[in-house]
Every structure is written in structure tokens, then in C-alpha cells.
Amino acid sequence: MKESRNKSIAIAGAGLVGSVVACYLAQRGYQVDIFERRADPRLVGSEHGRSINLALSNRGWLPLKEIGLESEVKKLIIPMNGRMMHDTSGELTFQPYGKEGQAINSISRGGLNMLLLNAAEKAGCSTHFNCQVEHVNFETAELKFRNGRTFSADIIIGADGAFSAIRSQMQRTDRFNYSQYFIDYGYKEMTMPASITGDHLMEKNALHIWPRGNFMLIALPNLDGSYTCTLFLPFEGKNSFENLDTDEKIKEFFATTFPDVIPLIPEILEDFHDNPTSSLVTIRCFPWRNGNVLIIGDASHGIVPFYGQGMNSGFEDCRVLNKLLDEHDDNWDEVMEIFQDLRKPDADAIADLALRNFVEMRDLVADDDFLLRKKIEARLHDAFPDEWVPLYTMVTFREDIRYSEALERGHHQARIMDKVMANPNIHEDWEKLDLKAIVDQLKPQ
Amino acid sequence: MKESRNKSIAIAGAGLVGSVVACYLAQRGYQVDIFERRADPRLVGSEHGRSINLALSNRGWLPLKEIGLESEVKKLIIPMNGRMMHDTSGELTFQPYGKEGQAINSISRGGLNMLLLNAAEKAGCSTHFNCQVEHVNFETAELKFRNGRTFSADIIIGADGAFSAIRSQMQRTDRFNYSQYFIDYGYKEMTMPASITGDHLMEKNALHIWPRGNFMLIALPNLDGSYTCTLFLPFEGKNSFENLDTDEKIKEFFATTFPDVIPLIPEILEDFHDNPTSSLVTIRCFPWRNGNVLIIGDASHGIVPFYGQGMNSGFEDCRVLNKLLDEHDDNWDEVMEIFQDLRKPDADAIADLALRNFVEMRDLVADDDFLLRKKIEARLHDAFPDEWVPLYTMVTFREDIRYSEALERGHHQARIMDKVMANPNIHEDWEKLDLKAIVDQLKPQ
Numbered sequence: 001m002k003e004s005r006n007k008s009i010a011i012a013g014a015g016l017v018g019s020v021v022a023c024y025l026a027q028r029g030y031q032v033d034i035f036e037r038r039a040d041p042r043l044v045g046s047e048h049g050r051s052i053n054l055a056l057s058n059r060g061w062l063p064l065k066e067i068g069l070e071s072e073v074k075k076l077i078i079p080m081n082g083r084m085m086h087d088t089s090g091e092l093t094f095q096p097y098g099k100e101g102q103a104i105n106s107i108s109r110g111g112l113n114m115l116l117l118n119a120a121e122k123a124g125c126s127t128h129f130n131c132q133v134e135h136v137n138f139e140t141a142e143l144k145f146r147n148g149r150t151f152s153a154d155i156i157i158g159a160d161g162a163f164s165a166i167r168s169q170m171q172r173t174d175r176f177n178y179s180q181y182f183i184d185y186g187y188k189e190m191t192m193p194a195s196i197t198g199d200h201l202m203e204k205n206a207l208h209i210w211p212r213g214n215f216m217l218i219a220l221p222n223l224d225g226s227y228t229c230t231l232f233l234p235f236e237g238k239n240s241f242e243n244l245d246t247d248e249k250i251k252e253f254f255a256t257t258f259p260d261v262i263p264l265i266p267e268i269l270e271d272f273h274d275n276p277t278s279s280l281v282t283i284r285c286f287p288w289r290n291g292n293v294l295i296i297g298d299a300s301h302g303i304v305p306f307y308g309q310g311m312n313s314g315f316e317d318c319r320v321l322n323k324l325l326d327e328h329d330d331n332w333d334e335v336m337e338i339f340q341d342l343r344k345p346d347a348d349a350i351a352d353l354a355l356r357n358f359v360e361m362r363d364l365v366a367d368d369d370f371l372l373r374k375k376i377e378a379r380l381h382d383a384f385p386d387e388w389v390p391l392y393t394m395v396t397f398r399e400d401i402r403y404s405e406a407l408e409r410g411h412h413q414a415r416i417m418d419k420v421m422a423n424p425n426i427h428e429d430w431e432k433l434d435l436k437a438i439v440d441q442l443k444p445q
Numbered sequence: 446m447k448e449s450r451n452k453s454i455a456i457a458g459a460g461l462v463g464s465v466v467a468c469y470l471a472q473r474g475y476q477v478d479i480f481e482r483r484a485d486p487r488l489v490g491s492e493h494g495r496s497i498n499l500a501l502s503n504r505g506w507l508p509l510k511e512i513g514l515e516s517e518v519k520k521l522i523i524p525m526n527g528r529m530m531h532d533t534s535g536e537l538t539f540q541p542y543g544k545e546g547q548a549i550n551s552i553s554r555g556g557l558n559m560l561l562l563n564a565a566e567k568a569g570c571s572t573h574f575n576c577q578v579e580h581v582n583f584e585t586a587e588l589k590f591r592n593g594r595t596f597s598a599d600i601i602i603g604a605d606g607a608f609s610a611i612r613s614q615m616q617r618t619d620r621f622n623y624s625q626y627f628i629d630y631g632y633k634e635m636t637m638p639a640s641i642t643g644d645h646l647m648e649k650n651a652l653h654i655w656p657r658g659n660f661m662l663i664a665l666p667n668l669d670g671s672y673t674c675t676l677f678l679p680f681e682g683k684n685s686f687e688n689l690d691t692d693e694k695i696k697e698f699f700a701t702t703f704p705d706v707i708p709l710i711p712e713i714l715e716d717f718h719d720n721p722t723s724s725l726v727t728i729r730c731f732p733w734r735n736g737n738v739l740i741i742g743d744a745s746h747g748i749v750p751f752y753g754q755g756m757n758s759g760f761e762d763c764r765v766l767n768k769l770l771d772e773h774d775d776n777w778d779e780v781m782e783i784f785q786d787l788r789k790p791d792a793d794a795i796a797d798l799a800l801r802n803f804v805e806m807r808d809l810v811a812d813d814d815f816l817l818r819k820k821i822e823a824r825l826h827d828a829f830p831d832e833w834v835p836l837y838t839m840v841t842f843r844e845d846i847r848y849s850e851a852l853e854r855g856h857h858q859a860r861i862m863d864k865v866m867a868n869p870n871i872h873e874d875w876e877k878l879d880l881k882a883i884v885d886q887l888k889p890q
Contacts, residue, residue, distance in 0.1 A: 171625070175680075175724050179624030180616070235620075279620050 005029040005330055010143055010153035011125075012133050013160035014038075016109070017297030017314035019116035021157055023067040024322040026123035028330070033151065034125055035143065037132035037160075042114050052189060052228040053220045054112075055080065055104040055207065055308035058399040063319040069119055076111050078221045079103035084206035085365055090260035094206065095365065095374065099381075102397050104207070104308060106220040133165040138173075138291035155332055158295035159314075162283050162302030167295050170285070178285040183304060183355070185215070186241050187232045187278055190271035192264045194225025201264055202227065209361060210258050215239055216362035217258055229265065232362065241277050280304045282351050288340040292332070296321065301347035306357040307395060309350050313403070317343060349407040353395060368427070373417055376430055384439045388413065416441045450474040450775055455588055455598035456570075457578050458605035459483075461554070462742030462759035464561035466602055468512040469767040471568035473775070478596065479570055480588065482577035482605075487559050497634060497673040498665045499557075500525070500652070500753035501550040503844040508764040514564055521556050523666045524548035529651035530810055535705035539651065540810065540819065543835075544826075547842050549652070549753060551665040578610040583618075583736035600777055603740035604759075607728055607747030612740050615730070623730040628749060628800070630660070631686050632677045632723055635716040637709045639670025646709055647672065654806060655703050660684055661807035662703055674710065677807065686722050725749045727796050733785040737777070741766065746792035751803040752840060754795050758848070762788060794852040798840060813872070818862055821875055829884045833858065861886045 009025050011018050014036035026032045056064075056077060064073050081103045082096035097104060121127060128149075135144040136156060143151045158166030171178050195201050200221055202208060208219040208227070215234065219227040234240040239257075244250050250272050254262055265271065283302030288295045297314030320343060324335045364370040380388040391410035394401045401409075416438060420426065454470050456463050459481035471477045501509075501522060509518050526548045527541035542549060566572060573594075580589040581601060588596045603611030616623050640646050645666055647653060653664040653672070660679065664672040679685040684702075689695050695717050699707055710716065728747035733740045742759030765788060769780045809815040825833040836855035839846045846854075861883060865871065 175627045177626050179626070181622050181624070182620045 007031075007154035007330075007332070008033070008152075009155045009157065010035060010141070010151055011157045011159055012136075012143070012164075012166050013158065013297075013299070014113075014117060014120075014127060014129070015159065015161060015297075016113055016116060016311050017318065018157075018159035019113065019120045020063055020067065020315050021159055021296065021318040021321065022120040022125045023069075023116070023123050024063075024318055025157075026120065026125045027067060028322070028325065032120070032123075032125040033153070034120060034127045035131040035133070035145065035151065036127070036129050037165075038129065040117075040127070040129045041110060042117060045110070052110070053106050053108050053222060054311050055220065056107045056112075057104045057308060057312055057396045059309070059396075060312035060315040062399050063315040066319060066322070067119065067123075069115070072115055072119075073107070073112065076115065076223065077105035077107045078223065079105050079205055080207045080220070081205050082207075083365060084203050084208045086208060086210045086258075086260055087366065088212075088257065088259065092203075093371075094203075095371065098393050098397050102393070103205070104396060106207070106222070108222060109311075133160065136166055136169055136293060138170075138293050141292040154292065156293040158293060158299045159297050160299050162281060162298040164295060164299035166293060167283075167285060167299050170290050170293075170295070173290060176285065176287070176290075179283070180302075181282045183280050183282075183358070184234055184236070185232050185280055185358075186235050187230050187280065188241070188272065188275050190229045190231065190265055190268065190275065192219060192227040192229050192261075193266070198225045200225050200227070209365060210261070211362050211364075211366045212239075212257055213363050217261065218361070229261070232358075235277075235279075244272070282355060284348065284351060286340070286344055288344070289336040294321075294336045294339065300343075301351060303351045303354040304358065305354070306361055307350065307354040309354060309395065309403075313347065313350050316346075316399070346403040349403040350395070353391075353403070353407060353410075369421060372427060372430060373421055376420065376433065377413070377417065380435055380438060383435045387439050387442060412442060452476075452599035452775075452777070453478070453597075454600045454602065455480060455586070455596055456602045456604055457581075457588070457609075457611050458603070458742075458744070459558075459562060459565075459572060459574070460604065460606060460742075461558055461561060461756050462763065463602070463604035464558065464565045465508055465512065465760050466604055466741065466763040466766065467565040467570045468514075468561070468568050469508075469763055470602075471565065471570045472512060473767070473770065477565070477568075477570040478598065479565065479572045480576040480578070480590065480596065481572070481574050482610075483574065485562075485572070485574045486555060487562060490555070497555070498551050498553050498667060499756050500665065501552045501557075502753060502757050502841045504754070505757035505760040507844050508760040508767075511764060511767070512564065512568075514560070517560055517564075518552070518557065521560065521668065522550035522552050523668065524550050524650055525652045525665070526650050527652075528810060529648050529653045531653060531655045531703075531705055532811065533657075533702065533704065537648075538816075539648075540816065543838050543842050547838070548650070549841060551652070551667070553667065578605065581611055581614055581738060583615075583738045586737040599737065601738040603738060603744045604742050605744055607726060607743040609740060609744035611738060612728075612730060612744050615735050615738075615740070618735060621730065621732070621735075624728070625747075626727045626729075628725050628727075628803070629679055629681070630677050630725055630803075631680050632675050632725065633686070633717065633720050635674045635676065635710055635713065635720065637664060637672040637674050637706075638711070643670045645670050645672070654810060655706070656807050656809075656811040657684075657702055658808050662706065663806070674706070677803075680722075680724075689717070727800060729793065729796060731785070731789055733789070734781040739766075739781045739784065745788075746796060748796045748799040749803065750799070751806055752795065752799040754799060754840065754848075758792065758795050761791075761844070791848040794848040795840070798836075798848070798852060798855075814866060817872060817875060818866055821865065821878065822858070822862065825880055825883060828880045832884050832887060857887060 005028055008031045011022050011034045014034045018034055022032050022034050064070060082094055085093040132146040133143055134146045141153045141156050158164055160166055170176050204221050210217040215232055217229055217231050219229040221227050236242045244253055247269055254268060281302055282304055288300045296317040303310055321339055324339055328334045377390045381390055394406035450473055453476045456467050456479045459479045463479055467477050467479050509515060527539055530538040577591040578588055579591045586598045586601050603609055605611055615621050649666050655662040660677055662674055662676050664674040666672050681687045689698055692714055695714060699713060726747055727749055733745045741762040748755055766784055769784055773779045822835045826835055839851035
């Protein structure tokens with residue numbers, strides 16, 4: 001073992017990102033201690049009110065493979081090959097996410113977290129639960145917890161989520177740029193149970209969407225045959241959480257806007273009342289490093305869930321950090337500087353993309369022009385797989401393309417597609433398009 | 446006295462804005478208690494390291510008049526009729542801020558604060574120093590201080606500055622949008638003393654600027670014949686605070702870039718070493734109201750100093766709040782909602798304008814095109830005083846025009862001026878311009 005790897009690393013946060021970075025670092029030979037403010041989820045179950053399932057895609061898979069968990073995680077996933085759109089008459093339209101074989105994967109947050117914690121402990125990490133960070137010394141890398149415990153490390157990684165205690169203390173230091181921006185929408189989860197025989201009652205290998213203009217319902221499949229449905233709705237206004245304040249109004253709302261869902265969610269009123277209405281925040285900040293402390297994942301870039309990239313971007317942070325440690329001989333001083341400068345534009349890009357994708361999911365996916373646009377882009381990608389890569393594909397399936405590059409190429413492609421779609425006869429003539437001429441516009445003029 | 450005015454108001458912060466709002470509310474008949482984390486400045490002197498003098502302009506004057514302090518404050522000011530630009534050869538150029546008689550006013554922060562505190566106490570307010578807010582209950586309007594004291598009010602006004610403790614607690618509530626953004630520049634104050642006879646050694650009725658492209662020095666006159674100079678410089682890079690790390694380099698820097706200043710600041714090295722390098726932040730947030738608590742001034746909209754509007758916009762907050770209490774019969778519930786919705790766009794506008802004005806001050810004021818543009822705009826304003834009002838005039842001298850309106854009209858005028866200045870012979874032909882035709886472009890086409 002290299003001498004530089006004698007360092008002791010403390011990780012704040014035993015969530016998804018904290019566990020993955022712990023696995024990487026323990027496998028490098030570091031002494032790793034993980035501190036978590038909550039109780040051990042393997043003993044008490046997952047916390048209520050957090051999103052129950054997530055969509056794992058390529059950027060998340062690669063790190064899981066690198067730390068040797070591919071086959072174990074595979075047992076937990078349900079591949080979703082595309083979006084299944086439900087209109088108000090119950091009519092279904094399927095739109096594949098990518099090419100044959102490209103899928104995003106529904107996975108239970110709780111199940112994955114427990115698997116990752118077990119893996120971290122197996123790799124030699126020590127876990128410490130019920131330890132809420134009260135104070136961190138950025139220079140000496142000492143942690144003080146609310147329970148009175150203290151811990152002294154060489155390096156601290158803050159992987160303690162969107163409401164990070166570590167970042168909150170960074171915010172009180174001079175010249176720390178920070179923003180938290182909440183969108184005007186909240187979300188509420190509801191459960192669509194399995195059939196009596198334990199089967200899925202809708203198409204299993206799809207992410208279901210009920211796009212309704214300025215709001216939507218989505219459903220992701222679970223292994224037990226159930227689906228977790230999430231209603232995204234404005235907090236205030238005509239159709240809003242504020243206005244759905246009686247059983248009558250809630251029933252009326254679902255009957256009018258999601259009629260095909262009613263028979264599938266028997267406890268719709270109970271779920272609506274019992275489950276919290278949660279808010280959606282984008283967190284941006286810089287720098288991510290202060291002395292011997294580095295924040296990663298949601299702690300440094302919390303994003304809205306509409307591109308399904310929150311967990312994936314956090315896992316990618318871990319992979320990039322590990323790669324930089326490889327390349328810079330575990331020189332943390334160098335690595336932390338390079339890491340933040342490298343990852344900040346990517347974090348900003350996926351934050352923007354995620355905000356923008358909400359409009360696509362709740363509104364555009366039900367739009368004829370939009371669907372045709374996607375069809376033409378798929379054809380361009382088929383004909384010119386390297387030159388023209390649809391934005392969704394770059395973000396979701398191409399872990400070799402940085403988010404910031406995807407955003408930029410996506411902008412460029414969108415401007416070209418705007419021109420293509422401006423053709424008044426595009427719906428009739430689209431199959432006659434000169435694909436080569438379109439792709440040629442990508443080249444610098 | 447109206448019954449609604451039996452309410453007890455607690456104000457956090459005995460700075461400039463806290464004292465002014467206290468005067469307004471005490472004069473309305475409220476019981477007002479002011480709590481301040483620092484000691485009483487009248488006993489211990491002003492805190493070191495805060496900006497020593499400020500520029501009071503129309504938006505700040507009007508509230509001071511309304512609370513009856515015009516004649517007292519007049520004794521503390523030095524009118525500055527324009528900018529005196531110093532180039533590297535010591536050559537001077539004077540540029541008036543507005544028309545004859547329009548001036549901004551240099552005033553000592555400490556002196557004004559003491560005057561305002563005395564006025565607040567005279568109006569019946571109770572002041573409580575060394576009371577740092579530890580916790581606020583937004584619904585019950587209870588304050589808990591670090592010294593163990595508690596206080597229960599009906600309404601709390603947080604006027605506790607850019608690093609507001611009240612706002613910091615709001616930030617931990619759900620759906621509170623917040624950003625703090627530091628520019629890459631710092632500032633350091635230095636003193637240019639009076640002559641042996643107590644006179645000013647440069648033009649007294651001017652704000653002096655040494656614009657140097659990406660950095661600058663400014664000087665504001667004090668009543669005692671001295672000037673307070675402020676150096677605005679990047680933290681890092683070629684000419685930067687980081688690089689000025691030896692006496693040699695500091696002397697060399699001043700000798701090259703501000704040669705005319707050297708004989709006027711005898712303790713240049715002492716000041717440079719002893720005075721702190723401070724950072725410059727823009728704070729934006731929303732909502733400003735939570736339950737029975739409202740934040741105003743820098744607490745809700747901290748801005749950079751380059752438009753000289755930090756204090757002025759805070760005083761304007763107090764005037765607008767008082768006007769709304771008049772109009773809404775002291776119904777605080779209504780008033781706090783209307784106040785934040787009304788003032789937020791104005792706060793955002795002046796924050797943007799202040800950031801943008803830094804470029805103007807440090808760079809453009811030494812630019813021929815810019816100076817000509819100002820000259821043409823002054824002529825347009827002379828000919829059409831109501832239709833064409835230069836942006837600086839709207840912000841600084843027209844307290845009847847909202848910041849947000851000034852920003853919008855300024856944009857519109859700038860687009861027209863861009864076209865005017867695009868004329869290749871503009872420097873020769875500008876006196877022949879058809880002013881009426883230019884002003885006509887302001888009208889909706």
C-alpha cells in the first residue's frame with residue numbers, strides 16, 4: 001500500500017453517495033469511517049417521505065461496476081425501456097428512451113442503500129450511526145457531533161445530501177457562493193399495489209407518465225409488483241396541493257385528470273393525506289473544497305429529479321474523484337482542487353438540464369411536434385451514431401460524454417432541429433429529409 | 446392612537462436601516478424595542494473594518510426628511526457634484542452627476558448611525574445592545590438572545606444586515622429561495638489625511654475615482670478635511686491583493702498606478718497592512734416575510750456598493766413600509782405581503798445595476814465613447830427632461846421612479862444610444878444630432 005494511503009478519511013453521510021465513495025476509498029487502502037445522522041437503515045428501515053425508487057442509468061452503473069457490485073445490484077433493478085404516456089382517456093403511447101437494449105433502471109433507494117452499506121463494511125469501512133455533525137474544522141479535519149462524540153481524520157468528505165451540515169458551515173465562511181432555489185411545485189408519493197397474484201398491473205418495463213400540461217403523475221415499477229407513483233403539482237393555483245383540501249376535491253381531481261389510475265390505487269385518499277408533500281430544490285455552490293474537506297453529491301449540487309440524474313451524478317462524482325486519485329498519486333491537495341474545477345461545470349449543466357426536463361415530461365411528451373422531433377433525432381442518430389447523439393441519450397446512456405458537453409452539443413442540435421421543424425410540411429415530409437445535410441450543419445461553418 | 450398601533454415591535458439591528466424604521470414606527474405610535482448584537486456605538490465607537498463613509502442620495506434623503514431629521518443630517522454631509530477622474534499622469538477630468546444642484550452626499554456611517562439612534566430613542570424606542578439573536582419564533586414573534594434574554598413582540602423586523610441572523614434562520618425553512626454571490630474583488634480602506642490647516646487636499650465637492658480598467662481607487666471627502674480612500678482590487682491574479690505581499694510590491698503598485706496619491710497618503714503601507722481586505726457580496730432571497738417576521742434592507746437584499754445605493758435602498762424600504770401602513774390601516778398581515786411583492790423586483794433591479802456599475806466606474810469612465818454617450822444623454826435630458834432621463838439620474842435623483850422602472854427604461858434608452866453611437870462620425874457630428882428623433886424612438890412603435 002502506498003504511504004499516502006495511510007490517511008484516515010471521514011465521510012459525513014451514509015446515503016447512496018457516501019457509501020459508494022466509501023467503497024472506492026476503502027478499496028484504495030484508506031482507513032474509512034462513515035458518520036450518519038440517522039439510525040442504521042438496516043435496523044430501522046428507510047426513512048419515510050424520501051423518494052422510494054430511483055432511475056439508475058449508465059453514469060451510475062459504471063461506478064457500481066468499478067467497485068464490484070454489478071451482479072448484486074442487477075438483482076434489484078427493473079429495466080425501463082421507455083416512457084409509457086397515459087392520456088386522459090386512458091390511451092397509451094410508448095416512446096423508447098434509446099436504442100434497443102438501452103434502458104434506465106428502477107431501483108429502490110432503501111434496498112440499494114443497504115446493499116451499498118454492507119459492501120462498504122465488507123471493504124473495511126467503519127460505520128457510525130446517530131452521529132449528526134455539529135461542527136467541522138476545515139483545517140484540522142476534526143468533526144464534532146451533537147451526541148458529544150468527536151473524530152479526527154486527515155480528509156473529510158461531506159456526502160451528507162442537499163441539506164448538508166458540512167456545506168451549511170462552509171456557507172458561513174467568506175467568499176462562499178451559494179444558492180438554493182425551490183421550484184413552485186411539490187410532490188407526493190402514492191402506492192399502486194401489485195395484483196393479488198403479485199404481478200404488475202401495468203406494463204412493467206416502462207416509466208409511466210400522465211403528462212397534463214403544468215403538472216403530471218409518474219409511476220416507477222417495484223420488484224414486488226407494485227409501482228411508486230409520484231404526483232408533481234404546483235403548491236398554489238388552480239390545480240394545486242393548496243386547493244386539494246377536501247376528499248371530494250381530491251377524488252374529483254383524480255377522476256377528471258387520471259381516470260385510469262383510480263382503480264389501480266385503492267388507498268388514494270389515505271396516501272394523499274398520510275404522505276408528506278415535499279418540495280424540490282436546486283442547490284449550487286462553490287468552492288466545494290475548504291482546507292481538508294470536500295463536499296460531493298447533493299451536498300455540492302442538489303438537483304430536481306426530472307432527468308433522473310441526482311443519484312447518477314453523485315455516483316459519477318465518486319468515479320471521477322477515484323480516477324483523479326489514480327492520476328495524481330493520491331495527492332489530495334491537488335485532487336480536491338482539480339475535482340471541483342472539473343466537476344462544477346458538469347454539476348451546473350445537469351442542474352439546468354433537470355429543471356428544463358420537467359417541462360418536457362409534464363407537457364411536451366404529449367405534443368405531436370415534440371414526438372416527431374424525437375423520431376427525426378432517433379433517425380439521425382441511427383444514420384450518424386457518433387455525430388448526432390440525442391441529448392437524452394448523451395445524458396443517460398453516454399457516460400463518456402460530460403454533462404457540460406452534452407448540454408452544449410444539445411443546444412447546437414436543438415438550434416438545427418428548430419430549423420428542421422420550421423418546415424410547414426414537416427409532418428408529411430419528414431421521411432424525405434436529407435439527413436446528411438442536417439448532420440453537416442453540426443460542423444463549424 | 447389607533448388600536449392596531451398598540452402592537453409591540455421588535456427590531457433586530459440598530460444599524461442605519463434598523464434605526465430609521467424604528468423612528469418611523471415609534472412616530473406611528475408603536476412600542477418599539479431595538480436589539481443589537483454589537484455594543485452601543487455611542488459608547489465604544491464604530492466598529493473597525495466597515496465602510497467609513499457612504500453616499501446619501503435622494504432615495505435616502507426623503508425618508509430622513511419624513512422622520513424629521515433633514516436639518517440635523519445636513520450638518521453631517523459634504524455634497525459631491527460629480528466624479529473627478531484621475532488618470533495615471535495625475536490629469537483630472539470632472540464629470541457632473543446630474544444637473545446643476547444635483548449631488549450625492551458623502552456622510553460618515555458612524556456619525557449618521559449615532560444621530561439616528563439618538564433620534565429613535567427620542568421618538569420613544571428602547572435600545573438593547575449586546576443582544577445577539579440566537580433564535581426567532583416566526584409565528585409567536587419571540588426572540589431568544591445568546592446572552593440568555595428573551596423578548597416577545599407582535600411583529601419582528603429583521604434589519605440585521607447582509608449576514609442577518611433572522612434570515613439565516615429563514616433559510617432553514619422550506620421553500621426559502623436564497624443566494625449569496627461574492628465577486629472576485631475585495632476592498633481595503635485607507636485614509637488620506639487633511640492638510641495641517643485642516644483643509645481638503647483635493648477638490649472637496651467630488652467623488653474621486655482612479656479608474657484603471659479592471660481595478661480602481663476611489664476617495665470620498667470627510668468633514669474633518671480627510672478623505673476615505675477605498676481600493677477595489679481582484680483577490681487573485683496579476684494586480685491583486687494576493688500578489689501585493691511585500692512592501693516593495695505595494696509601493697511599486699501605487700507608484701505606477703496611482704502616482705498622484707502617494708504624497709497624499711503618508712501611511713500607505715501601515716493602512717495597507719493594518720486594514721482588513723473585505724469581500725463584496727450580493728444577497729438575494731424570497732420570501733422576506735415569515736409569519737410575524739419581516740426582513741428589510743441588507744438582510745433581504747445585500748448589494749455591492751458601486752451604485753452607492755445600499756443605504757439608500759434600505760431607507761427607501763422603510764419609507765415604502767410606512768406608506769403601506771398608512772394605506773392599509775396598519776394591517777400588518779396585508780402590509781407585509783404587499784411590501785415583499787412590491788419591493789422584491791426593485792431590490793433585484795438595484796442589485797443588478799450595482800454589479801454592472803462596477804464596470805462603469807473602474808473602466809468606462811475613462812473611455813471617450815462612454816463620456817460622449819453621457820454628454821449626449823445629458824443633452825437629451827435637457828431638451829426632453831421628462832421623456833429622456835439618464836439611468837444614473839433615475840436611480841440617484843428620481844426617488845419617484847422605482848428601481849425596476851429605472852432598469853427597464855435604462856435598457857430601452859441604452860439600445861437607442863447603441864444605435865446613435867454606432868454612427869462612425871459620432872465624435873465629430875454629435876452636436877448636430879436630431880434629439881427629437883432620438884427621443885421619439887422611446888415611444889412604442
